[in-house]
Amino acid sequence: MKKALSLTAKIQERGNRFITEQLALNGAKELVPSHGDILAVLYYNGKSTMKEIAEKIHRTKPTVTVLVDKLEKLGFVKREKSAEDSRITYIVPTAKALGFQPVFENISKELNELLYKNLTDEESEILDNLLEKML
Numbered sequence: 001m002k003k004a005l006s007l008t009a010k011i012q013e014r015g016n017r018f019i020t021e022q023l024a025l026n027g028a029k030e031l032v033p034s035h036g037d038i039l040a041v042l043y044y045n046g047k048s049t050m051k052e053i054a055e056k057i058h059r060t061k062p063t064v065t066v067l068v069d070k071l072e073k074l075g076f077v078k079r080e081k082s083a084e085d086s087r088i089t090y091i092v093p094t095a096k097a098l099g100f101q102p103v104f105e106n107i108s109k110e111l112n113e114l115l116y117k118n119l120t121d122e123e124s125e126i127l128d129n130l131l132e133k134m135l
Contacts, residue, residue: 022107030074047090
């Protein structure tokens with residue numbers, strides 16, 4: 001019996017529970033785990049378009065729009081028109097988001113330690129490669 005989908009769903013559920021708890025402990029209970037995908041893109045790439053974010057996090061543009069709208073209301077991002085092409089709008093991390101980055105990175109680090117604690121480095125790499133292949 002193949003059970004990859006069931007196991008990954010359980011891992012995701014536990015991971016999301018951990019993230020939610022850590023966000024609350026760090027004064028950011030208004031954020032949800034899916035906001036982390038967007039913040040990660042912005043922390044890594046700086047300003048990005050909705051399309052770029054959607055492609056990087058494997059979500060639809062309407063889903064990303066809803067998440068970005070909430071992050072904007074919470075003061076974590078702002079929209080900025082391109083100076084070169086007014087049709088392009090960038091999503092930019094605010095000072096609040098940048099100030100939150102160390103907390104974000106710490107939660108990510110703790111989650112990864114929890115997820116990979118019983119795996120060797122080689123097993124971790126194999127697992128990541130197999131999951132990427134399935135995606």
